[in-house]
Structure formats: C-alpha cells, structure tokens
Amino acid sequence: xxxxxxxxxxxxxxxxxxxFIPGGEAIRSCIQCxxxxxxxxxxxxWDYPPRQVIAMVRAGLRDELLSSNSMWxxxxxxxxxxxxxxxxxxxxxxxxxxxxxxxxxxxxxxxRTPVMYQCFVDSVKGNGRVYELGMMxxxxxxxxxFTALKMAPVGLGLLLHRRxxxxxxxxxxxxxxxxxxxxxxxxxxxx
Amino acid sequence: xxxxxxxxxxxxxxxxxxxxxxxxQVAKELDIDLIELEDWNCCGSxxxxxxxxxxxxxxxxxxxxxxxxxGLDLVTPCSSCYITLNGADARLKEFPRFREQVxxxxxxxxxxxxxxxxxxxxxxxxxxDITPDVIGAKVTKSLKGLxxxxxxxxxxxxxxxxxxxxxSPHSLDELVASLEAxxxxxxxxxxxCGGSLIMSEEDLALELSNKLLHSVQENGAQCIVTDCPLxxxxxxxxxxxVNSKFKTHYHFPVLFLTQLIGVALGIAPSALGLQRNIxxxxxxxxxxx
Numbered sequence: 414x415x416x417x418x419x420x421x422x423x424x425x426x427x428x429x430x431x432x433f434i435p436g437g438e439a440i441r442s443c444i445q446c447x448x449x450x451x452x453x454x455x456x457x458x459w460d461y462p463p464r465q466v467i468a469m470v471r472a473g474l475r476d477e478l479l480s481s482n483s484m485w486x487x488x489x490x491x492x493x494x495x496x497x498x499x500x501x502x503x504x505x506x507x508x509x510x511x512x513x514x515x516x517x518x519x520x521x522x523x524x525r526t527p528v529m530y531q532c533f534v535d536s537v538k539g540n541g542r543v544y545e546l547g548m549m550x551x552x553x554x555x556x557x558x559f560t561a562l563k564m565a566p567v568g569l570g571l572l573l574h575r576r577x578x579x580x581x582x583x584x585x586x587x588x589x590x591x592x593x594x595x596x597x598x599x600x601x602x603x604x
Numbered sequence: 605x606x607x608x609x610x611x612x613x614x615x616x617x618x619x620x621x622x623x624x625x626x627x628x629q630v631a632k633e634l635d636i637d638l639i640e641l642e643d644w645n646c647c648g649s650x651x652x653x654x655x656x657x658x659x660x661x662x663x664x665x666x667x668x669x670x671x672x673x674x675g676l677d678l679v680t681p682c683s684s685c686y687i688t689l690n691g692a693d694a695r696l697k698e699f700p701r702f703r704e705q706v707x708x709x710x711x712x713x714x715x716x717x718x719x720x721x722x723x724x725x726x727x728x729x730x731x732x733d734i735t736p737d738v739i740g741a742k743v744t745k746s747l748k749g750l751x752x753x754x755x756x757x758x759x760x761x762x763x764x765x766x767x768x769x770x771x772s773p774h775s776l777d778e779l780v781a782s783l784e785a786x787x788x789x790x791x792x793x794x795x796x797c798g799g800s801l802i803m804s805e806e807d808l809a810l811e812l813s814n815k816l817l818h819s820v821q822e823n824g825a826q827c828i829v830t831d832c833p834l835x836x837x838x839x840x841x842x843x844x845x846v847n848s849k850f851k852t853h854y855h856f857p858v859l860f861l862t863q864l865i866g867v868a869l870g871i872a873p874s875a876l877g878l879q880r881n882i883x884x885x886x887x888x889x890x891x892x893x
C-alpha cells in the first residue's frame with residue numbers, strides 16, 4: 414500500500430505529459446481491448462505493440478517506452494484511430510510520444526525514423542517547403558551513407574522522370590515564417 | 605464555373621509532378637477554377653507534428669490564415685496535406701489555449717487565424733461537387749475494358765474529415781466507373797503502403813507494398829489508381845525494389861486519379877505527365893490514347 418502511494422506521482426506525471434499534448438488527452442479512457450494492436454499493419458515490428466504502449470504510459474514506464482522503437486514504426490494510417498471503441502486516437506498518442514522522446518533525447522537508435530523526421534523539419538525550416546532530394550541526401554549522410562548506393566536506382570529513376578528537381582523551391586515570405594516559428598519556440602507550448 | 609483556392613503541396617512540385625500537371629488540366633475541362641494560394645508553405649506534415657506540435661500547427665495555420673482571406677474552399681490534391689491542414693484546423697477549434705498560442709505566433713508574421721476556411725481534397729471536389737455523372741457525360745474516350753484497382757490508401761479517408769467511409773469507401777470506385785472502366789474490387793484498397801517510412805524503414809514499407817501489389821495481381825487488375833503522392837511513389841518508384849526483394853514480377857502502372865480521368869477526357873498524355881510514371885502506363889493505355 415505504502416509502495417503504491419510512493420509510486421503514484423511518477424505514474425500521474427507521465428500520463429499528464431501525454432495528455433498535455435493535443436491529441437493525447439483521451440488516453441485515460443482506454444479499456445485495453447487490443448483493437449489497436451489487432452488493426453495495426455506494422456505492430457509485429459514494435460518493441461511494445463500499441464495496446465501495450467498505452468498500458469505503459471499509464472503505468473509510468475517512461476524511459477523504457479520512450480527509448481523503444483515502438484512509436485517510430487507508426488505509419489500514421491489511422492486504422493486504430495477509426496476502430497477504437499473509446500475514441501482514444503492512438504495515432505495521435507504515438508505522435509505525442511515521439512515529441513516527448515525527441516525533446517528528452519531518448520529516441521531509439523534502432524529506427525531511422527527520428528532522424529528522418531528531423532531532416533524533414535530542417536528542410537522545411539530552411540525553405541518553407543520540403544526539398545525532397547536534399548532531405549534524402551541528408552538522411553543518408555546522417556544514418557548510413559552506403560544505403561545511398563542501394564537507393565541510387567530509385568533516385569535516378571525519379572530524376573530521369575523529372576520527379577526530383579535539383580533545386581529547392583523557396584517561399585517569398587521566409588522572413589515572416591521564421592518570425593512565426595521563432596515566436597512559437599519562445600512560447601514553448603506543447604514542446 | 606466553380607472557384608476554389610488551390611494548395612498544391614510540396615510533393616506536387618517534385619515526386620508527384622504528374623499530379624501537378626494533371627490536376628489543372630482536368631480542372632479546366634470540368635469548369636473548375638483552381639486559384640493557387642499565394643506563397644503557400646509546407647503544411648506541417650506528420651513528420652513535423654511528431655517533432656513539435658506547436659510549430660507544425662503554426663505551419664498549417666499560416667496557410668489557413670492566407671486561405672481565409674480568399675473566402676474560398678481550400679483544395680489540395682495531396683492526401684497528407686489534406687489531413688494535416690484539416691487536423692490542425694480541428695485542433696485549433698478544439699483547444700482554445702492552443703489556438704491563442706498559435707495566433708500569438710502568427711501575429712509575428714502579421715497573420716491571424718479565425719477558423720473560417722474549409723479544407724477539401726480534390727477527390728472530394730470531383731466526387732461531391734462535380735459528381736461522377738457529370739464527369740461521365742464529358743468522357744470522350746471510354747475506358748471500357750480497362751481493369752482498374754482503385755487504391756484509397758489511408759489519409760484520404762482516415763481519420764476522416766467528412767468525406768467517404770474510413771474503411772469501406774466508394775468514391776474512387778464510382779469516379780473510375782464513370783469513365784466506363786472496369787472497377788476491380790480488392791480487399792486491401794484502404795490498407796497502408798508504409799507511407800513515409802519508406803525512407804527510414806524500407807524493409808517494412810516494401811513488405812506492406814508487396815501485400816498490396818500481390819492483392820492487385822490476384823484480383824486481375826491491369827493498373828492501380830490512387831489519389832495520394834506517397835502511395836503513388838511507394839507503389840510506382842519502389843515497385844522494382846519490391847520485385848527484387850520478394851522475387852516477384854509485378855508490372856503495374858500506378859496512375860493518379862486525375863491522370864486516368866484526363867485520358868478519358870481526351871487530354872494529351874504529355875499534358876497529364878504520363879511519361880513521368882516509372883512503371884510506364886503506355887502499353888496498358890495504348891488503345892485509349
């Protein structure tokens with residue numbers, strides 16, 4: 414009994430963190446039915462499948478979960494979200510966990526997804542739009558440059574079919590966009 | 605003539621350039637005026653929303669605030685932009701505190717979000733506003749005999765922003781049928797292709813794409829039609845990777861819906877970007893061009 418009371422604040426802390434990010438708030442209503450895991454096309458690759466992820470948030474198993482590969486294998490297909498009988502939106506919860514993991518530097522090294530997402534964000538911040546070729550090259554350099562060789566035929570195919578411009582597209586209002594994002598960062602918000 | 609604000613999205617400028625070509629062509633034939641949103645920026649797509657929700661929502665909100673000024677519905681041909689912009693709009697309406705923060709940030713760029721714009725997908729406009737009947741009446745080259753597998757993927761129908769059923773959709777089927785093509789019924793039409801994980805977890809994404817291509821083959825389709833840039837690139841540009849990994853011999857052209865509609869409306873192949881498909885659709889479409 415005493416032990417439960419000691420552990421309680423940890424448990425409340427993690428779930429509150431998740432609830433605080435828009436989309437994460439419904440996690441308390443989970444009934445652990447497992448429809449999310451049964452519907453997930455990638456669950457077999459997760460360290461902890463979706464149902465267990467939710468249970469772990471509620472059990473306060475913060476570091477174990479945030480340093481796992483689980484949420485990084487979510488492809489955002491939203492099948493769990495439309496099937497959940499409690500309207501929990503597990504997809505949004507995975508996004509919330511990704512945000513917390515990146516913020517706290519707990520992202521797993523066993524998935525390239527966190528690095529890919531960061532490359533995407535850097536690309537957008539630089540031009541206001543995604544520069545796909547630059548982003549892909551950066552991802553290869555930051556992870557395993559040898560995969561670039563494996564991907565060369567796909568890249569070349571896209572290039573030859575005029576689907577991979579060599580120059581980025583840049584918005585005119587970069588100054589305004591930068592001011593907006595700087596202000597958002599200053600506000601801290603959900604990050 | 606029907607008027608809309610048009611949000612192409614980043615992929616349309618690059619990997620989905622065939623979509624960028626075919627959408628305006630088809631729109632012109634169907635009396636749709638798409639007015640490109642001035643200086644639009646990235647929608648704040650799901651990778652961004654998985655790194656920083658507030659910044660990602662600000663990215664979307666800048667577009668929404670710019671679009672509000674036009675007073676028109678905002679139409680995008682990209683499924684990912686469609687749910688990102690709609691998702692941000694829903695979030696801003698649901699969480700007043702969050703909305704305050706976003707508006708405070710937007711003010712630094714002299715913009716203000718009021719929530720007065722409706723975000724729609726081009727498929728929704730074609731299906732609900734133009735309707736399959738009207739499109740069918742404009743068909744000059746019937747696609748009779750062409751076996752087409754409509755592939756909805758995920759984000760056009762899920763989590764769902766009021767268009768079609770999330771797991772048993774029918775809009776693309778009806779649009780394809782209006783061109784007199786044979787609609788192939790197949791069980792995986794809303795199953796995931798792996799999306800952006802193709803870049804970070806290629807093995808996993810190829811496995812998912814293989815299941816889709818296998819089902820397309822089993823059900824006797826000649827080509828696939830989709831409305832999503834990510835689905836298109838995964839199934840088209842990576843089809844050879846699937847073949848080498850799984851020792852398969854798929855050769856399925858993956859067309860954007862507007863490319864197929866364009867063929868039936870008699871628009872020239874080059875104007876529809878048909879030569880930009882990696883798996884060439886020319887042989888399958890030969891008798892219709």
